[in-house]
Amino acid sequence: MKRTYRLLIQVILWLLIWGIIWIGSRGDAAFLERNALTYILQILLLIGLIYYAVPKLLFEKKYRVFFLITIPVLFISAYFASQVGPPPPMDRPIDLPDGGPPRGLLARYPIHLLILTISSTLAVILETFLYAQEKEKGIAFAKAELIESELKMLKMQINPHFLFNALNNIYALSVTNSEKTQESISTLSEMLRYVIYDCEQPKVPLQKEINYIENYISLFKLKSSKGYDIAFAKAVQNEASRVAPMLFIPYIENAFKHSGIEKGADSFVHISLTQDEEHIIFKVENSKPKSLVIADAQGGIGLPNVQKRLEILYPHKHKLIVENKDTFTVHLSLNL
Template sequence: MRKHYYIANSRVLTHLLFWVCYMLVNTGVHAEAERGTLFYFLEELGGLPAAVLVAYVNMYVLFPRFFLRKKYLAYTVSAVLLLFVGSVINRIVQEKFFEPVFYPDTTYREQVFVWYMIFKGMLWFLSPVLLFTLVVKIFSQWFSQEQRHQEIVREKLEAELNFLKAQVHPHFLFNTLNNLYSLTLQASPAAPKVVLKLSGLMSYMLYDSRADNILLDKEITHIRNYIELEKIRYSQPLDVSFNVSGDVNCRQIAPLLLIPFVENAFKHGVSNETDPVWVTIDVKVKDDVLSVKVENSHTENDAFPAADAENNGIGLRNVIRRLELLYPGRHTLALKKESGRFTVDLKINLEG
């Protein structure tokens, strides 16, 4: 929807103030000490009806009907006719009403159709009004188009973000249900605990994550619950370290933005390991910058390509795109695979 910027949100007040300013400016420009300011103010007041006619007919009739449709010849002819009609009206007002009322003893009657005076009124008095209102409408039209363009871009980004966020839910649920399935096959007593944790995770995803931003504390709690689920699932020795430091209170972040990196650490760095494995997660906020570092062990035959975002799983491709949309120019992300170690290093400027 196009925005209008009116003084005190009043279109009428804005237009009235414009014409008051128009009167004052023209009076100041034309005033001479010999006749005084009042004389020229009254003269401008007498010419106001013609100026108002030219301004509004140009803006609301000629501009949309001819200029906006690129019928420039028709606009030019119509504009000249409008100036002529306005100048004639101005002559009528001046000769029949203004001078007889305000200067009955110092003026003499002239014919309305004095061509010199009519052309002078067209060129000197009304042409600036026509040109000014034309410029105003051109700028207004450009601004309106920019607004529409920005709104289309914004709607497209929102639709893409909603799609990406919606993808997180089934992807995360699929992984967690796999965990629960493996426990139920083993008739593990940990299965009820998994169901309880899963209930908390689903509540977060279905309700809290609807907001554009959530408290960082909630995202951290979500990660802790996920880690607890993974610990229950894996029977082999699993060393998980989760450290939080810095000023994390009252900070906000886009929901479900960090969990894909943690999921990735377990999926690619833990699920295929047979030796003692480890995952380290460090979350820190310092000077309005959120730093998240996720490291996990991996074997040399793990074919996971750390640096190739196109070949990464759905979760990583998703979060990389969300970071580009939500924090453009405000984040850095490094994926690095070394001997026995895979590292994700993310930094986000929370106050950008």
């Protein structure tokens, strides 16, 4: 709401109030003479408050200057307003014994002071309320921009990590089994399409996230002809339900990396994802090899970022439990 518009509304409001009071006094012409200047001073005070005193002094935290200016101006304005016009009939015959000002002046002064104080106070309250609203909107907008920038930065960190791993897998496959290289490139192409296009959206259908996980597992399995103990169990009621992209895959990737599954033996990665209309429950469990697994140089990017994204995208709507015992288990529940 612009300042001129706010001023106009208050000018009209006080004009209506004075009009109602005038009608209540049976349209007395002397009433207009006594109070016309008060109304004019109200308008001048409103202009000074709205255009100068409140934005330049009060909002700039110059409180002392603000009160040192506005309070004397109120008293002086009330004094001059009380000097104009004939006194009310009941006050005319009575003068003070010492020859001081008429009693009518003393009676009208506090009334005019009260009216000017009320109109000025209401104007200050309104300006402060609207200023607080605008400031709150600005803070909310800045916070949203910051969150959006942070999410984009996190995605930029996550997505190249998957690309590097996938290319390493294809490179290893091309050395050992060139017949499956074409299939792996097709799978990688579908994964990149999801990362580049779909992940630009704040949320994606759950089925696309599942497809990405399945492609990731397929691409991993193509690295070798030997079987891996990899299980992905799904129980999804609504495949179209929407979820933030790339939330689950960092935990899956971490499980593959640190399970020692490429060495075979008793290594495993077990994944489950269940969804109803209100919740998604994701779990990934992987074995812990007896010997230390040395991760590649690009490791460790995804997990801290996905935890940050959970805090931003699902505040108070997610529960993350990580257990590091005989096996490593991640349990994530999302409230849809």
